[in-house]
Amino acid sequence: MSNILTVFKRELASYFATPVAYVFIVIFLLLAGAFTFYIGGFYERGQADLLPFFNFHPWLYLFLVPAVAMRLWSEERKSGTIELLLTLPMTMWQAVVGKFLAAWAFIGIALALTFPIWLTVNYLGSPDNGVIFASYLGSFLMAGAFLAIGSCISACTRNQVVAFILTVVVCFLFLLAGFPLVLNFFSSWAPQGLVDAVSGLSFLSHFSAIAKGVIDLRDLVYFGLTIAFWLYASAVVIDLKKAD
Amino acid sequence: MIETRQLSKRYGEFPAVDAITFKVEPGQVLGFLGPNGAGKSTTMKMIAGFLNPTAGSASVCGHDVVDDALAAKRLTGYLPEGAPSYGEMTPRQFLHFVAEARGLRGGQRAQRVDEVIERLHLHGVLEQPIETLSKGFKRRVGLAQTLVHDPAVLILDEPTDGLDPNQKFEVRNLINTMAKDKTIIVSTHILEEVQAVCTRAVIIARGKILADATPAELEARSRYHQAVSLTTTNLAGAKDVLSRVADVAAVEYDKITQRLTAIPKPGRLIFGPISELLKAQGIPVSELQLESGRMDEVFRTITHGDLGEDLAEPRETFA
Numbered sequence: 001m002s003n004i005l006t007v008f009k010r011e012l013a014s015y016f017a018t019p020v021a022y023v024f025i026v027i028f029l030l031l032a033g034a035f036t037f038y039i040g041g042f043y044e045r046g047q048a049d050l051l052p053f054f055n056f057h058p059w060l061y062l063f064l065v066p067a068v069a070m071r072l073w074s075e076e077r078k079s080g081t082i083e084l085l086l087t088l089p090m091t092m093w094q095a096v097v098g099k100f101l102a103a104w105a106f107i108g109i110a111l112a113l114t115f116p117i118w119l120t121v122n123y124l125g126s127p128d129n130g131v132i133f134a135s136y137l138g139s140f141l142m143a144g145a146f147l148a149i150g151s152c153i154s155a156c157t158r159n160q161v162v163a164f165i166l167t168v169v170v171c172f173l174f175l176l177a178g179f180p181l182v183l184n185f186f187s188s189w190a191p192q193g194l195v196d197a198v199s200g201l202s203f204l205s206h207f208s209a210i211a212k213g214v215i216d217l218r219d220l221v222y223f224g225l226t227i228a229f230w231l232y233a234s235a236v237v238i239d240l241k242k243a244d
Numbered sequence: 245m246i247e248t249r250q251l252s253k254r255y256g257e258f259p260a261v262d263a264i265t266f267k268v269e270p271g272q273v274l275g276f277l278g279p280n281g282a283g284k285s286t287t288m289k290m291i292a293g294f295l296n297p298t299a300g301s302a303s304v305c306g307h308d309v310v311d312d313a314l315a316a317k318r319l320t321g322y323l324p325e326g327a328p329s330y331g332e333m334t335p336r337q338f339l340h341f342v343a344e345a346r347g348l349r350g351g352q353r354a355q356r357v358d359e360v361i362e363r364l365h366l367h368g369v370l371e372q373p374i375e376t377l378s379k380g381f382k383r384r385v386g387l388a389q390t391l392v393h394d395p396a397v398l399i400l401d402e403p404t405d406g407l408d409p410n411q412k413f414e415v416r417n418l419i420n421t422m423a424k425d426k427t428i429i430v431s432t433h434i435l436e437e438v439q440a441v442c443t444r445a446v447i448i449a450r451g452k453i454l455a456d457a458t459p460a461e462l463e464a465r466s467r468y469h470q471a472v473s474l475t476t477t478n479l480a481g482a483k484d485v486l487s488r489v490a491d492v493a494a495v496e497y498d499k500i501t502q503r504l505t506a507i508p509k510p511g512r513l514i515f516g517p518i519s520e521l522l523k524a525q526g527i528p529v530s531e532l533q534l535e536s537g538r539m540d541e542v543f544r545t546i547t548h549g550d551l552g553e554d555l556a557e558p559r560e561t562f563a
Contacts, residue, residue, distance in 0.1 A: 006344045010330070017332040017373070080328030084389070087292045087324075088345040089317040243255065243295055 003090035007098025008105070015068075015106050024068060028110045031060055036117065048125025053117055054135045054211050058175055058204055061146050066167035068103050069150020070160045073238060077158040086242070096235045100151050100227075107143045111136065131213035138210030141223035142203055146171050148230035155237040158244075171203075178202030245269055246291060246397055246427055250300035252451075253286050260286045262451035263300060268444075270396070273423045275442030275459070276431035279547055283451040284431040285325050288399050291429070292322035304397050318347070321395035325402055327386025331375030335366050335385045338374060339392055346393040360388040363418070380411040387415065391422075398428045404437060416440045435539040438462075449547040463537030465545075472518050473505045475531040482527050489517045505535070 015021040032053065036042045040052025076082035085095055121127050150167040157163050176182050178199040186195045199205075206219045246268040253261040261283040268274045276284045289295040291302045293309045293316055302309045304316040329338055339360065343353045361367060364384040369377055374385055383403070390398060403419070404412040412434075419428060419441045430441060438445045439459045447455040447462075455462060463469060476482045479497075482504055486495045491512035496505045508514040515534045522529055 003345065006341065010333075010341045013337070014330065014332050079331065080324055080326055081330055083289070083292075083294050083324040084322075084328055084342075087294050087317055087320070087322045088342065089314045089347065090345060091314070 003094040004098040004101065007085075007090070007095055008102045011099050011102030012105055015102070020068075020071075021106065024064065024106075025110045025113060028060065028064055029113060031064075032056070032114055033117070035060070048121055048127040050117065050121055050127065050132050050135060051211075053114070054139060057139045058142065058207060061143050062168060062171055062175060065107065065143055065146035066150050066164050066171060068107060069147050069167055070154055070163040072099055072103060072151050073155040073234070074158050074160050074163045077155075077241075077244075078160075082238075082242070086238075092235050092239060096151070096231055096238070100148060100231055100234075103147050103151070104140075104144050107147065108140055111140055111143070128213065131211075134213045134215050135211040137215065138207050138219070141210070141220070142207045145174070145203060145223050145226045145230075148227040148234070149174065152230045152234040152237055155234045156241065174201060175203045178205045245305050246274075246302070246429065248287070248291065248300065248302040251287065251290060251297050251302050252299040253283075253290060253295060254298045259451045261290070261297075264448070264451070264453055265300075266446060266453065266456060268427050268429060270425060270427050271423065272444055273419060273428045273430060273442045275438040275445040276429055276448065277433065277435070277438060277445055277543065278431075278448040280433070282449045282547075284448060285401055286451075287448070288322075288401050288429065288431060289324075292320060292324075292399050293317050294322075294324075318393075319395055320397045320399060321390030321393065323386050323390045323398075323400045323403055326405075327383045327403075329374050329382065329385055329389065332373055334371050334373055335361075335377075335381075335388070336370045338385060339388055342389045343392045348393060356392050356394070360391045363391065364388045379406050380408065383407060383411070383415070387418065396426060398422065398426055400428070400430045402431055402433075404432065404434065412437075435543060438539065447543065447546050454546045459539070460536070462542050463539060466537030466539070466542045467507055468505070468535045468541060469537040470513060470515070471505050471507045471535045472515050473503045473531075473533045473535055474518075474522075474529050475501075475503050476527060476529050478527050479504070481525065482522070482529070485521050485525055485527060486518065489514055489521060491517070503531075 035056035036053040040055060042052045045052065073082070076085060086092065118132060121132075122129070149170050150163070153167045153170065154160075154163040156166075173182055179202070183195060183199055186198050206222050209216060210219050248267075249265050250263045251261060251265070252259065252263050264283075264287060266274075276288070278284050286295065290297050291304065291309060293313050296310055305319050307316040307319070309316045333341070336357070339357045340353065343357050348356055361370065364387055366381070366384060366388060369381050374382060377385070383406070387400075387403060390400065400419070404415050407415065416437065419430065422428065423441075423443070430437070432438065442459060445455070445457060445459050445462055446453055474482065483495060483497075486492055486504065486506040489506070491509050491514050492506045493509045494507045496507065497503075498505070506514060506518060519532060522532075
């Protein structure tokens, strides 16, 4: 546990030691605001909720989370620090989880900094704060799932641009797993059971379920398992590709 | 103590390290020598616990590097090739991070970090990001990181690579001062380094150990062991004298250094007879030197087999 914390602290501090953190946070807040007010029609709807705000999170994350995730392991491999990190007296699992949690916490900080919109909606009306809390939770979990995918893909390559593009593509597929774009690809040849399974993997449907204010255990377990699976895959990939 | 038994690493069909067995005791500094791609770094990575062996085993102070990896890693300080570190951190932050990961806490951590800062003279750069430091300082930060938990075993992959002569001297001094109670493996392809810091040298090529001896023993394998070199203005006269000494096997002239070298027949001593005869013949000699052997020649002979001679610089040879 203390090893995870050690890695976590170093990693989180490293985001703020470079312009990455500030660029990311500013862009995230600007885009979140722009989508909410201009495309989402926050004022025009005349409703005291944050639906126009949360609706765009999946699409924001699609490009911003891979930008955070791409450096997770490919940078360690490129600079050779992976050799240093993995010869410290800690397990691979601790290193993978520590780095992932740091990146997740960083996105959490960016997400928390959107609080003025919550203040605004509470000032303008009386929204259901339970639903808003659930939406924040869902959004944060979804970001974690994106990030875990990015962690694994970042472990595959020492090139950050490749890691970024592949992560965007894989995240896009997971995002739209329940939609015709992806399902049509499967439905022509795969048995119905598989098609249903694929459609059940959609980030979007699980996120919107939570964002409606219903915190269903199945949705939480879904995101938890997704994160655990991709982190496990990260550890396997790192182990396999260490020698390259 | 470091022990390897039939340690091997294969990449597909290619044997990067092929059944290497050796043992290093506390107080010994083992120099790992070999051409690039010989398997030096791979061997060190396996002992440090970064790569898993495909066959065989390695242990650090009795702890197997695979089965008891954490215990082995705790006792080991490892400097990877190129001394990588987190560029955006300052040396102070970086050393504190490593010390924390090494399980040092509170006052003890601060004290150990201060000690290695002192030892590697890092005071002037403590608050600068590591990526802005010179190569020499980066290397020193890397070395400091290996020492922060005062490990029993040190594995240093090319610790002086890319340093200027003064920095090399400092690093070698550092290794020598630590050698007393630690077990140290140093890889290098700088041969003078072996004489400067190592109590034992292992030469590996194509993944196999080709020689395991003290630096002096290696030098004794050289055909230049007990050879006599001299510089003179009367070249023809000196050549004549050298070829008249019975135990001289060959005489070489190096055009660049303008030195004559007489190579003895195996096991014979020729310094005495040569110096007497030169004096008797009145040949002016500005320098006369007994050679202990040439490491570079031994290295080439061992790693290339018979090719060694072909790769040597062209020399005129007289029978």
